[in-house]
Amino acid sequence: RKEVEQDPGPFNVPEGATVAFNCTYSNSASQSFFWYRQDCRKEPKLLMSVYSSGNEDGRFTAQLNRASQYISLLIRDSKLSDSATYLCVVNMRWNSGGSNYKLTFGKGTLLTVNP
């Protein structure tokens, strides 16, 4: 099982649609979780952290299921400006017993919102 696996996509949706991204991770000891957004030929930018109880930021809702090792991102009422690649990112301890953490990135899912 890959460390972080996302829907391969791409997703093409009309403006106003609701779109969901799914992500699974292999390491049950993973500590924290994020969704990043990456525009074409740009750096990734933090979209939101994912908390155990689920969290919402405007049109974006993130959920975490630790038992299933599953993370999701829901975008409601999608806008043209939401078109980007969405990266699922998991932070896990780098070495057993150590204090180093590393981010592991999924390959990303490309979203295109069409007018």
Next chain:
Amino acid sequence: DGGITQSPKYLFRKEGQNVTLSCEQNLNHDAMYWYRQDPGQGLRLIYYSQIVNDFQKGDIAEGYSVSREKKESFPLTVTSAQKNPTAFYLCASTDRGGSNQPQHFGDGTRLSIL
């Protein structure tokens, strides 16, 4: 404005040449990271540093070297030993390396072979 600055934006390497990518941050962050991104791939960790004068290898350190002589600077050298250096290189930082904090990225350097 506080942030992470990478330079140059584009870089070309000749056969057998070493090149150095710059990464500077004025966020007063302790930890800094270098990643490589290939088309259609996730980011892969090259090297990271949690504190000045200390750094650790990541998943794909072969053919790369780093230094961390100052808190704000973490340059990456792509050596001639790196046979496939063409990629998008991203530098990131976070306030404490041993934490669960998200990382913030510079705007990247695109390296190509001449």
